[in-house]
Amino acid sequence: MTNGPMKTDDLVAILARDAAATGPDIHRRLATAFAVAALAAVALMVPTLGIRGDIAAASTGMLFPLKILAVATLAVGAIALVRAASRPEAELPRGVLVVPVLVLLVALGHEVATQVPANLSARMIGRYWGVCLVAIPLLGLIPLAAILAAMREAAPRHAVRAGALAGLAAGAIAATAYGLHCTDDSPLFVVVWYGIAITILTGLGALLGRRLLAW
């Protein structure tokens, strides 16, 4: 059969010959990628920016623990979404995003209850919003690369959405690492500036996903 159309039986025979043992399944690959992502973000943050000096004192307050809890639960939720989005048959567990939203609402309630209204806009702008906007996307680049690399083996139903979720996970992981450095603890600051920084990575993930994750 030279140059004729392909017979399915022949294709099956060829595919079967390529049956070499595969590596780990997509969940295991992703688990490794998330571990690499978290280590990379923290390992890059500590020597460059450094953990905040008053971390012991800040930990006894309300807002610093709530800030870390919000971005960490966002990271956990995004990881669950990436795991589901990588499999063609899985439904996205959208409910996981309720947790970080609730944590932020509690923190916002605390903020409004304890601050005079005149202070709120100054606390929203904070001190180091510029550093935040540059540092979180930079800290998220290696995590995004690690997650997308693992997802090349994935079969997402929507490449753009899967890429965006990879960006969200990378952004939340980077924000958690950055949160250990940052002394702007107001939830208003977190919503605005962390929000913008994570959105940048989410958008980058969506752009890359369209190119890298379509199949």
Added chain:
Amino acid sequence: MRAALAGDEAAYGRLLRELTPFLRTIARSGLARAGRGTAEAEDIVQEVLIAVHTKRTSWIPTEPLVPWLRAITRHKLIDHLRRRGGTGHVDIDDLSEVIAAPSDEPGIATRDVVKLAEGLPAGQKAVIHAMFVDGKDTKDTASALSMSEGAVRVALHRGLAGLAKMLRGTV
């Protein structure tokens, strides 16, 4: 499928052969529902088989296989319909005729993958040609092309991945 993921060629071949009629049924009913001729079904079956192959680590071995297969097939069917959507030349009369008189050779796709393989790098093209057109096995291909069997396997693997990419790009 578990044996296949561990590299058991015989089990994998058996699995793919057993899957093919199932995939063909899904592809035909999907095409019929979209008002398309079932003549394209075999192209979809082959695209799905290649996707099952290249994406097989996205199946989690503790999960049921059928929902995963359905999802892969659905994805490729939608992809196929979207790519060919603009050139819908099949009308209902055509369709009823096709359903009434199925092809004697349901295993043959309308697309020529051997021609498509011309676009692959020379080494991969030679391996695909030797194994597919000449029907050689891994060992004979290796000696004919003076390659190691391992290198033949790698070239075959990359060649199939390349073909999967090209199938996605063709209209």
